[in-house]
Each structure stands twice: as structure tokens, then as C-alpha cells.
Amino acid sequence: MIDDPDTIAYLNEIEDKPTQDKEEGAFKADISEVRKAITLSGARTLGEYLHQLDKGVCKRNRSHEGGHLRTDRAMYKDELDLIWQQQQQFFSDLPADFMEDNKGVKEIIFYQRPLKLKKDRIGKCSLEPKNNRASMARLEVQRFRYLQDVNNLQYFERQTDQWLAFTQADRQKLIEYFEQHPKITITALKKLLGLDKLTKINLEAKNLKGNITACEIRNVLKDRWDNYSDKEQFNLVEDLLSIKKKSALKTRLIKHWGLGAEVAIKLCLLEFEPSHSNLSLKAINKLLPFLQQGLIYSKKDQQTGELGALQAAGYSDEIKEQEVSNKLGAPLETSNPIVNKAMHELKRVVNALIKEYGKPDIIRIEMARDLEMNTKRYKENEARQNKNKKANEGAVEAYKGLNLGKYPSYDDKIKYRLWEEQNRRCAYSNEMIPLHSVFTSSVEIDHILPFKKSLDDSYMNKVLCYVAENRNKGDRTPKDAWSGNVEKWMQITQAISKWKGVDSKVKRFHQTEADLQKRDFISSQLNDTRYISKLALDYMAELVGNSNVSVTKGSVVSQIRHQWGFNDLIGEVEKKDRTDHRHHAIDAVVIAATSRSLYTKAVKQIERDKLKIEPPYPNIRNELAERLEQMIVSHASNRKLSGALHEETGAGYIEKHGGLVYRKNLTPDFTVKNAKQIVDDTIKLIVLNHLEQYDNDPKKAFADNIKVMHKDGKTPIKRVRVLQSNTTLKKLEQNKVSIKDKSGKVFKYMSYGNMHHVEIIQNIETGKYKGEFVTMMQASHRAKGIQSKLNPEGKKLPLVKVDHGDEWQFIMALHINDLVSVSVDGGGRIYYRVQKLEVPSGLTLRLNTSSTIENKIEGIRKSITALMRNGLKKHFINAIGVCADDKTNH
Structure with missing residues (x-):
């Protein structure tokens, strides 16, 4: 956050520099214009200036409406300071730091959550797991990155038809060039090294980067940067990265580093690479000396004994003796929430399996989905x-x-x-x-x-x-x-x-x-893992050791699955059916049965085009078919208080029209049917006549260059009020969210958003069932104790209400993705997941094995009464896949 007035003033002075981002420059230019207008008007603050403008005219920052009323935070801070100076004389009993302390008014009004990840959200180093990954902007990381590229660079010599490494002298030229340039083009490299244009370089497709951090600072400090010692350069970068408040940073640069105010401000405004390396500073500092010697990152030649930097620094890729645990501990946290969720779910399932069956001897993993999609x-x-x-x-x-x-x-x-x-x-x-x-x-x-x-x-x-x-x-x-x-x-x-x-x-x-x-x-297939696979492999090694865990890809496994006749177990054709969740179970069986020796055998047979792999035992297909018939798929029940509390579009109630009225733009989707619902008769006639001129085709009638004019022929009609539905004010108050103005008067209504759950209750006397649907807003008010018509007492309450009065008995509460079953003829049961809560009295259920919602045959939509008559039951599946009745029914 830019909190220093000198820095802000400098920004205003340089706003027209061509190096700035185009949109950012336009914003700052508009802010400058507003500041000038405030000064010329004689106003002391932004609020006073706005008050002087035309009364009753709404000021909006919308460029398409001719507005460029851009403001910045400093304007509001200045205004607050002036207001407080005036108010202090009336509130002399307040402490002097009332506005300034951490819980003061300024903190409440102007606090802005930092956009950068906090320290606990930075991933851990893959080589030093106890250390966080290093900031990409650090000089050590910048040099670590470009030294890898320099050491990997090769050129193709046409005469010998070989890829050759560069000489030590050329390598030194490259290092100096990378240190002085933020981005490196292949053309520039060829010129630097005296290569002709046709010579191929192996990293031509890569976006090569030099020491971006040093180049940014050098642009400001000029020769002074290169005259600093390595220690001074590292310390300056540390200050620039670690001191977040610009005012404090500017003071540090002036007093400690002896820089002029203008230079200090320019350094304050530098933006560095925001990402992080995969490694920690500790690991990088161990690797750097070997990269500086010219070693590539990782290499181990058994014949020559030549090592890469990774091996030379002591990070051996050999399998080590390691301590193993009886159960999984907490997984390492990464900055990727999807990966974190997968790892915690893995821990939950594996530990539950160990508790029930004991620790496994061997673990095999297949990861089909690439979760590292940054x-x-x-x-x-x-x-x-x-x-x-x-x-x-x-x-x-x-x-x-x-x-x-x-x-x-x-x-x-x-x-x-x-x-x-x-x-x-x-x-x-x-x-x-x-x-x-x-x-x-x-x-x-x-x-x-x-x-x-x-x-x-x-x-x-x-x-x-x-x-x-x-x-x-x-x-x-x-x-x-x-x-x-x-x-x-x-x-x-x-x-x-x-x-x-x-x-x-x-x-x-x-x-x-x-x-x-x-x-x-074969080795690459077993060990070429993506991010999640690598983490899972290391995590599972805690249980059984590195040598007993393997991660495989599915190319050969899919052919084995086909060989064993598993593809048609859940489908009608000999093709893997991905619309059925049970295909994951089939894959798991194949992966578990595919040992390294079997995998190697399969690869050799594929080379000879004679793949013939016998199943582990003759009856495996029939046994798997029986298990699949009994299998019930677990889904994560959606119980979180997340989702829209109400719909985005509001509507007003007009008594004379007897219903809800909302505004709708005259766009190519505005039909004759919509026009007939316009509440203003004069406007309705104009719009209908306009549509008729274009054969009632709204795409032609409301094209971009076509305008509908009022009776005066000058004012265009852009939006109209349309009757949404006939209703009463009483029903609106019961079924909609009322939005009030400053005076407390309701001026529009909005429909409630997502449903959180439904509470199924039964009348004790009549035996009839009904569903009490609880909106996300109502559940939120219960959980947080917010007083409203949805929670009149304003007390914190359980999300699920079980007491509905003496006349009603609570049966169960259902959420999206809850597992339920209904009885069928013959005494069996069919298992579904709750797909949708259908207000006011129904549910849409989907077969628990289905992974899509396209197949209508796999879903049913019935009333709660009909489902209860069919023996609707609620179940849960524990971590190891055992299904049981949900005794709590919550």
C-alpha cells in the first residue's frame, strides 16, 4: 500500500510516462484531473467539491456515461483528518490515539487485506521440507535460475551432427550478459557468442530470463548498484522485499542507505516478481557454488563419476534407509488449496484403512489428473x-x-x-x-x-x-x-x-x-510424476519406505485393463466408461495388481506387438463384477455456509400493478412477450410499435445502432419497467429478502439464493410429511446469531432445527450430495445422492454411481411425500467405504 505523501506526489508527476501501464496511466491522469478541479473550485476536500456540483445529479465513475470521476485513498484520508480536527473540540475526552491505534477508526476504514500470500501459505522446499520456498525476487534465486539455463545451453553443430556445450569463456560471457539483461533473446545470444543465425540452440523455445531484480534496481541506481559489494546488494534487496510500508521503506533508504529522496521514491515504486521458487534459500545457497562451477542441476554418470549440482551439494537421489511410521502424520501444506485438500483426504482414508486392516506392505499410486494447474x-x-x-x-x-x-x-x-x-x-x-x-x-x-x-x-x-x-x-x-x-x-x-x-x-x-x-x-513411466503424485509418493513413503511406493501412468495399465476384460463391467461397450464413478475402482484393482515385473513384461510384449497378460487369478473378473454391483460411491456432502445469500437482480413492488416490477434493458433478447409486460402503457405502446416495424424480431429491433425514442423524439428509451409476477405484499415479506434505504423504507425485494438444506418433518396426528427448506441466508443467520425475520431472537442456533413444535416430528435433514436410498419391489434398495433441493416440496436425486447429470434415466424428481412413502433413508459412508444408516439424520 502506498502510504507516503511524497511517493504519491511523485506518482502524479510521472503519470504521463510512456513506460506505465496504459490503463493505470489513464486512472492516474483522471485522479490528477479531479485533484486540479478540487483546487480550482476552492474546496478543501473531495466531499466538499462533490457537494458543490449540481444538486441531485448522481455522480458515477462510468466512462460510457461520460464520467471519469477517479479518486484515490489519500483523498479520503485527508478528508477524515480534517473532519477529526473539527470534531476533537467536541470530544475532548477521547484518547489522543483514538484515530491512530490498531483498532482505531483509520484501521477500520482503510485496512486493506494484503494481496500477497502470508508466510503460512508459502509452500515448503522440496529439498529442505522444514523451510519455506524463497521469493523469486531474491538475488540468490535470480542467479540460481539463470545459472541453470547457462549451464544447460547447447548449440547444434551441423558438421558433426551433435549438440555441444559452450566453452568456459563463452559461459562467462553468458553469465555477465544474463546478469545485465532482464530478458534474453536467442538472436542476441547468437550475436554475443559469434554464432550464425542458422545455428540451433537447444533452449530456443524457452523464455530465458536474466537477473530481473538487479536490472530493475540498476535502472534506478545506475553505477552505484554495481559498486555495492555482494553483501550490500543482498541487504538492499532484503530491505526492498521485506519492508512493506512505503513510508518506512523511504525513510530506511534515505537514512541508512544515504539515497536522495527522489531515488528512494523510485526504489519504493519498483515491482518485483511476486512468485516463489520451488526451493528454500537454504537449499539454493547450497546449490549455487556448484552451479557457478558449471555443473548442471542434476546428473550422475556411473562411468565417469560426474555429478550434478544436486548430487554434489549432498542431495542424493539414492534410496536411503529411512524411518517409517505406523500411520500418516500431518501432510506438508502447499500454496495450492486443491493439493492440500487431496493430501488431507489421502491421510484420512489411509489412516482409517490402517486402523481397520493394518499397515500395508506395498503402496501403488496412479494419478490421472494434473492438479498443478497454476x-x-x-x-x-x-x-x-x-x-x-x-x-x-x-x-x-x-x-x-x-x-x-x-x-x-x-x-x-x-x-x-x-x-x-x-x-x-x-x-x-x-x-x-x-x-x-x-x-x-x-x-x-x-x-x-x-x-x-x-x-x-x-x-x-x-x-x-x-x-x-x-x-x-x-x-x-x-x-x-x-x-x-x-x-x-x-x-x-x-x-x-x-x-x-x-x-x-x-x-x-x-x-x-x-x-x-x-x-x-520403464523407469520414467514409474517415476515421472506431476506435483500431486510426487507429494503423495513422498507422503506414503512415511509408512512403507521409498522402495515400496510407486507412481505409474495409465498408458500400459489401460491396455492391461482391456486385456483382462474389465472395460465393459459397468458399460455396454468395450470402452472405459467415465460417466460411472466406479471406473476409479476398476482402475484401483488394476493398479494394485500391476507390479513392476508385470509392468516390465507388458512393455516388452507391446514392443513385440503381442500383448497377452494373464489376470492374477482366473475368477477375478467375476469377483470384481459382484463387488461393483454392491458398490456405493461416496460424495462429499455440501454443508458449508458458502454460496449466494440472495439473487443479484432486485424487483420493486407497485401496488396498483399488483406485483413485482423490475427494470430490463432493451436488448436483442427483449421479446414481444416482455414488451406486453411493460407497466407504463405509453412506453409499452412505443416499444410494441417499434418491434412491429422490424417484424417483431428483437435482434433487428434492438441492434446496437437502433434506438427507441420517447414521444419527444429526442430522449432514447434504454430500460423499461416490466411486471415480473402477480403477488401480495404479505407474500413478498414472507418469501423475499427486503432491501431498505437509509430511512428504513423497503424499496426492492430479492429472491433468496441457494438452499442450504431441507428439514423433513412429519405431522404426528395425520402422518403427512413436509419439507422446511432452509436458505443459505437463514442458515447463516442461525450460525452467526443475526437477528432478522429468519431468526427473530437473534441467538446462535444449530444449523439444523429439530424442534418444529409439538405437532411435528423431525425425520431428517438433507443437504446437497447427501447419500439416500429408496426401496424397490423385491425388497432391494437403490442408492442416490441428493442433486437438487426443489422448493417448495420436492427433491431431485441422482444415482450415486453417476458422474454426470446428462442422463435423465439416472435421475428422479419426486415430492418429499412420495419419496417418504417409498422408504427414503439417509446414509453415510465412512473413510474405508462402509455404508451405514445415518442415526443422527442431521
Whole structure:
């Protein structure tokens, strides 16, 4: 928060600098204009200035209404100070620090929760688990990042057809360059190192960054920054990152560091990278000396004994003897709430299983979902999806243009994307592929690295080629197939060097079968884990040790599942049914039965295209089918006080119209039916006549350039009042949220938001059932003791009300996702989850095994009375999957 007046004044002076963010500059320019207007008007404060403006005119900061009334926090603080100076003479008994202490008026009015994560929300270091991750802006972290890139940089020498590391002298040039530049382009690097433009560098696809923190500070301090010692540089950065109040930071920079006021203010306004490294400062300081020597981050060559920085610093990746526990302790907290939830749920389930069955000997984990979807990766994924979407749309248009039909297959879309990516040429012959040939059998999709040997079916391992070229390549890598033909190989490498944005694909062209063997594919499949998988693996190792925990991907496992005939156990076709939650149970059985030896055997058989894996025992399929029939899926019941307390749109009550009236914009979705509900007869006639001129088509009648004018022909009609429903004031008071103005008069009503739960009660005398639906607002008022018509006494009450008077007996309370069952003919029961609470008297239930809501057959919608007659019961499932009746019914 900028709390220093000199800093604010400096901001106003530099508001027109072109380096500022465009929108931020516009905001500050508007604020400056308001300040000038206040001064010219003779007003002392913002409030006094606004009071002088036209009486009765609403001042709103909306640019489309011609307003630019931007204000800043300092204006309100100044006004409060002046008000307090006047008020002090009337309240002399108040303490002098009434406005200033931590619980004073200023703290109440102006406190703003920090946007940055607090210390307890920063993730733990993966190498030093007791230490928090280091701020990315620290100099140590900046150098740690760019030294890894510098040490990994290689260039491709065409003469020897090899990737080569840079010399020590070149490496020193790179270090100095990275230290002096925030962003590094490959063009600049090639120029620095004297390489020609055609030379390939292995990190071309990466967004290389230098010492951004040092560059930002150097821009302000100039030569003074480089004249500081390392210790002084570290200490200055520590001050800039740790002192949050700008006034305190400015004082520190002036008094301790001897800087001028203007320079100090500029340093106060610097913005540094807000993220954190994966490692702590302790771990980074251990690794830095070895990275400075030129070691890559991680390496262990058994033949030469060469180590990477990780191993040299003592962070061995060897399996160590470790202490194991009898149950799981608290998991490490991360900054990712989804990961935290998964880890705590894992602890709950595993500890419950241990209590019931004892500690396991071996644990196998498969994680299918990538939970590490942070903001950066989400944006990258979104950009990739948009690009693919455009390519798929192009494939559809091309397919239709060739009169092949309306809907190309998935493979046809992949063919088209590859065709465009490869500049419309064959990957191996470089011959042009005409569009009319793309969707024919004359061209094929080929795996660059043979699938049988790599099991890599990713898009980055696919190219488009003519059939004849594919036959010539066979089950070889491109380099193995054609490197002996110098002219042919040079033609291929020159062609693929022109492909954009697919460096990992190009790199595959240069791999040999020997390289594939070095990749140790089986090991990578068992240990190439994502964030959640890595955490789960380490966490489970607390129980059984590292050697007895493995994390696998599903590519081979899915083929084993198919081999054992498990795919059609819960579906009608031989395909994995993801609409049924029980497919997770099937996967768990397969994962549990897939040992390392079985996995290795499966991979070898896939290489020979002869996959035949026998099940663990003959009757496993029948036994699993029986268990699946009995299986009841657990869902997390939604009992939290979260959700909308009321709907966003309000409506007013007009007695002469006998109902609720709301405002609606004249937009392309405003129909004739809506127009007939306009409460003002004159306006109604104007709008209906206007619609009639456009054949009652609202899209034409209310297009952007079309205006509906009042009778005077000058004033446009933008919004109209429409009758929403006929009702009485008494019903409104009972069923809606009333919104009052300052005088306490109700001026609009809003519908209640989400339902929290329903309380099912039975009349003792008649035996009839009914549901008392409790809104989120009512539940909130009960929990917090808020006095209202929903909680007249204003006392804190249990969320579920069980006492409904002497005439009624409480039966049960149901929340979204609660597990229930109803009886069927023959004495059996069908289990559902509560999908929706249907006010005023019904429920929508969904089969507990269903993972979607699209299939209408899997859901039922009935009244509470009908469900109770069908023997509605409430259940719960404990952590180890045992289902029992819910005795509390709460």
C-alpha cells in the first residue's frame, strides 16, 4: 500500500510516462484531473467539491456515461483528518490515539487485506521440507535460475551432427550478459557468442530470463548498484522485499542507505516478481557454488563419476534407509488449496484403512489428473487449446470444401494440423502435399520415435508423411533410417528447422535407438510424476519406505485393463466408461495388481506387438463384477455456509400493478412477450410499435445502432419497467429478502439464493410429511446469531432445527450430495445422492454411481411425500467405504 505523501506526489508527476501501464496511466491522469478541479473550485476536500456540483445529479465513475470521476485513498484520508480536527473540540475526552491505534477508526476504514500470500501459505522446499520456498525476487534465486539455463545451453553443430556445450569463456560471457539483461533473446545470444543465425540452440523455445531484480534496481541506481559489494546488494534487496510500508521503506533508504529522496521514491515504486521458487534459500545457497562451477542441476554418470549440482551439494537421489511410521502424520501444506485438500483426504482414508486392516506392505499410486494447474500453466494451456480449436475449425472447413462430408474424424483433424505445421510438406521427403491428399490414405500419421519402442503417443511424437516414406522408415527413428544418406538427412534437417513452436518434436528427429534405451522408459513411466503424485509418493513413503511406493501412468495399465476384460463391467461397450464413478475402482484393482515385473513384461510384449497378460487369478473378473454391483460411491456432502445469500437482480413492488416490477434493458433478447409486460402503457405502446416495424424480431429491433425514442423524439428509451409476477405484499415479506434505504423504507425485494438444506418433518396426528427448506441466508443467520425475520431472537442456533413444535416430528435433514436410498419391489434398495433441493416440496436425486447429470434415466424428481412413502433413508459412508444408516439424520 502506498502510504507516503511524497511517493504519491511523485506518482502524479510521472503519470504521463510512456513506460506505465496504459490503463493505470489513464486512472492516474483522471485522479490528477479531479485533484486540479478540487483546487480550482476552492474546496478543501473531495466531499466538499462533490457537494458543490449540481444538486441531485448522481455522480458515477462510468466512462460510457461520460464520467471519469477517479479518486484515490489519500483523498479520503485527508478528508477524515480534517473532519477529526473539527470534531476533537467536541470530544475532548477521547484518547489522543483514538484515530491512530490498531483498532482505531483509520484501521477500520482503510485496512486493506494484503494481496500477497502470508508466510503460512508459502509452500515448503522440496529439498529442505522444514523451510519455506524463497521469493523469486531474491538475488540468490535470480542467479540460481539463470545459472541453470547457462549451464544447460547447447548449440547444434551441423558438421558433426551433435549438440555441444559452450566453452568456459563463452559461459562467462553468458553469465555477465544474463546478469545485465532482464530478458534474453536467442538472436542476441547468437550475436554475443559469434554464432550464425542458422545455428540451433537447444533452449530456443524457452523464455530465458536474466537477473530481473538487479536490472530493475540498476535502472534506478545506475553505477552505484554495481559498486555495492555482494553483501550490500543482498541487504538492499532484503530491505526492498521485506519492508512493506512505503513510508518506512523511504525513510530506511534515505537514512541508512544515504539515497536522495527522489531515488528512494523510485526504489519504493519498483515491482518485483511476486512468485516463489520451488526451493528454500537454504537449499539454493547450497546449490549455487556448484552451479557457478558449471555443473548442471542434476546428473550422475556411473562411468565417469560426474555429478550434478544436486548430487554434489549432498542431495542424493539414492534410496536411503529411512524411518517409517505406523500411520500418516500431518501432510506438508502447499500454496495450492486443491493439493492440500487431496493430501488431507489421502491421510484420512489411509489412516482409517490402517486402523481397520493394518499397515500395508506395498503402496501403488496412479494419478490421472494434473492438479498443478497454476495461473501460468492455465494460460499456456488455454492458448494451446485456442490454437488447436482454430486448426480444427480449419480442418472442418477444408473437409467440407472437398465435399467429403461435414464432420472429419479425429485423425483427419490431426492430419490437417500436422499438414499446416509442416508447411504443407511431407516430413520425410519434403514434397508438397496437396490439400486433396491430406484426408486420403496416400498420406499417414507416423510416430517419429517408433511407438513400439517409445510408447510415446503424444502429439509431439507425430508427423504427416507419404505412405512410401513411412514404409522406408519402418520401425526406426528418422536418424537411424536416413543419417547414412547425407543428402537425404540434410534435406530433412533443413526442412524441420523451419517448423515453428515444436522444438521438442524436432529434437526427436535427432534421437537414435541407443538414445531411447538411455531414456529408460520403464523407469520414467514409474517415476515421472506431476506435483500431486510426487507429494503423495513422498507422503506414503512415511509408512512403507521409498522402495515400496510407486507412481505409474495409465498408458500400459489401460491396455492391461482391456486385456483382462474389465472395460465393459459397468458399460455396454468395450470402452472405459467415465460417466460411472466406479471406473476409479476398476482402475484401483488394476493398479494394485500391476507390479513392476508385470509392468516390465507388458512393455516388452507391446514392443513385440503381442500383448497377452494373464489376470492374477482366473475368477477375478467375476469377483470384481459382484463387488461393483454392491458398490456405493461416496460424495462429499455440501454443508458449508458458502454460496449466494440472495439473487443479484432486485424487483420493486407497485401496488396498483399488483406485483413485482423490475427494470430490463432493451436488448436483442427483449421479446414481444416482455414488451406486453411493460407497466407504463405509453412506453409499452412505443416499444410494441417499434418491434412491429422490424417484424417483431428483437435482434433487428434492438441492434446496437437502433434506438427507441420517447414521444419527444429526442430522449432514447434504454430500460423499461416490466411486471415480473402477480403477488401480495404479505407474500413478498414472507418469501423475499427486503432491501431498505437509509430511512428504513423497503424499496426492492430479492429472491433468496441457494438452499442450504431441507428439514423433513412429519405431522404426528395425520402422518403427512413436509419439507422446511432452509436458505443459505437463514442458515447463516442461525450460525452467526443475526437477528432478522429468519431468526427473530437473534441467538446462535444449530444449523439444523429439530424442534418444529409439538405437532411435528423431525425425520431428517438433507443437504446437497447427501447419500439416500429408496426401496424397490423385491425388497432391494437403490442408492442416490441428493442433486437438487426443489422448493417448495420436492427433491431431485441422482444415482450415486453417476458422474454426470446428462442422463435423465439416472435421475428422479419426486415430492418429499412420495419419496417418504417409498422408504427414503439417509446414509453415510465412512473413510474405508462402509455404508451405514445415518442415526443422527442431521
